[in-house]
Amino acid sequence: MxxxxxxxxxxxxxxxPKLGITRCIQYALVELGYPPPEAEELLWCIGPPIQESFSQLLQTSDHGVLKEAIALYRRRYSTIGLWENxxxxxxxxxxxxxxxxxxxxxxxxxxxxxxxxxxxxxxxxxxxxxxxxxxxxxxxxxxxxxxxxxxxxxxxxxxxxxxxxxxxxxxxxxxxxxxxxxxxxxxxxxxxxxxxxxxxxxxxxxxxxxxxxxxx
CATH class of the missing domain: 3.40.50.1000 (HAD superfamily/HAD-like)
Incomplete structure (x- = not known):
């Protein structure tokens, strides 16, 4: 070898990155009008591409909805979430x-x-x-x-x-x-x-x- x-x-x-990722997902879901799961219920979202995670969370493959969810996630992640690590x-x-x-x-x-x-x-x-x-x-x-x-x-x-x-x-x-x-x-x-x-x-x-x- x-x-x-x-x-x-x-x-x-x-x-x-548990704290930052779970809080940013919760933030995005709240902004979209969905009740956010507890942080421990979102651990499976750590690792996969974020679009994949939102697709499962929102039960949709609608590009517009996923794009909005990711934009909301990044709004918090880029300023706060990436430091919650x-x-x-x-x-x-x-x-x-x-x-x-x-x-x-x-x-x-x-x-x-x-x-x-x-x-x-x-x-x-x-x-x-x-x-x-x-x-x-x-x-x-x-x-x-x-x-x-x-x-x-x-x-x-x-x-x-x-x-x-x-x-x-x-x-x-x-x-x-x-x-x-x-x-x-x-x-x-x-x-x-x-x-x-x-x-x-x-x-x-x-x-x-x-x-x-x-x-x-």
Missing amino acids: SVCAILFDLDGTLTD TLYPQITETVKEIRVAGYKTFVATSKPHIYAKQIIEYFGLLSLFDGVYGSELDGTRVVKGELIHYILVTENLLSADVVMVGDRKHDMIGAKLHNITAIGVTYGYGTEEELKTHGADKIAHSPEEIPGLVVV
Whole structure:
């Protein structure tokens, strides 16, 4: 195995965005006239593309309705929600250890990259990543498989040289689409069963376990 680059998901892998994401979803639903579920009932929304989550919450595929819901979500998220976020313990040390071992590191998130970069900067992690990749505000590259393809092409990486680390099935599916080794983390918002069902090759139960699974 000639791994040289590690892709990290953001929400549920590097940071815990529970407070910000759930509050912004609740805000959008209230503004649309819907009773908002409790935060604990919205944890499944952490990880998937936000349009996908609103489609299920509102039981609609109507583009206009979803566009309005996302706009309301972003109204609060861009000014308040993205800061209602915490760094998982030992993440800084974990990424540093991987970089010291000679690996390149990238953020690969379905979240718009303009928000992702602000979050990475806020936590003082920007110098620990060779690039921060995410979707565009219009939904381009919101699907993890498309995002990973974009990173591979942009960074001139071979699938065999890359490992994807993430906490939800979307990370595993995206990785397997490109025959990339996938490490699922269970301290985020996906279960071990979800991760293994969708192709996780290895499982990390804490950030400290990740270097041992990727550094060879």
